[in-house]
Amino acid sequence: MSARALLALAGGALLLAGCSNGPRLGETSEPMAVTALKDLPAPSGTDLVAGTTPYRVGPLDKLNIAVFGVPELSGTFQTDAAGHLSMPLVGEIDASSQTPKELALAIDKRLRGIYVRDPQVTVNLEETTSQVFTVDGQVAQPGSYPAIGNITLMRAVATAKGVGEYARLDDVVVFRTVEGKPLAALYNLGAIRRGLYPDPKIYANDIIIVGDSNARRMFQKFLQVAPLLTTPLILALERVR
Secondary structure, eight states, rough: OOOHHHHHHHHHHHHHHHHOOOOOOTOSSEEEEEOOOOSOOOOOOOHHHHOOOEEEEEETTTEEETTTTTTGOOOOOOOOTEEEETTTTEEEOOOOTOOHHHHHHHHHHHHBBTTTOOEEEEEEEEOOOOEEEEEESSSSEEEEEOOOOOHHHHHHHHTTBBTTTTTTTEEEEEEETTTTTTEEEEEHHHHHHSSOOOOOOOOOOOOOEESSSSSGGGGGHHHHHSSSSSSSSEEEEEEEE
């Protein structure tokens, strides 16, 4: 069967999967057309910050706070699990849900006229837990994890304490949005471990589903014709206009 015919079959399978039981994790209820890709592209800068602008301080965030001319009050500070921030002279501030600018004004208010005549405060985000990837399915600890440093699919699964005893290593789906378009990729962890193809990079906002899950149904019809053995299967999902 030709590649074009396989692609057409995959498109039909995805349309059926997307409409039969309603939307599932990583899917939409809208009709989709499918095109094959050689690789799952990296998200753009806009994709990475989608839904996080303006940024608001959260629990365990690390902030770089500078009070001009007062080095004793400048440095890196971390909010606690409740989003509260403690600083010398300033005391404790509920920083949760404040923007960096709002937090700077709150610190200014605490210092002005009492400890510092004319404070000039700046607050910048140094490290956040809001930029996360999500691991679900047959892993020991499903959940969302900080997207910090160089993360690959194997490392992401390891962060979730590894796969379950009976998890299918050839059933790993990664959902990603690139330039506003949803993408899905099916990977085989066993093939990656054997070095048959590279361990793909994982980015903030990626959703990884491991094992026997509804997400794999998107690929089921296609795999009956071209089983996923030693190469990833990557599909671009484009809304039919």
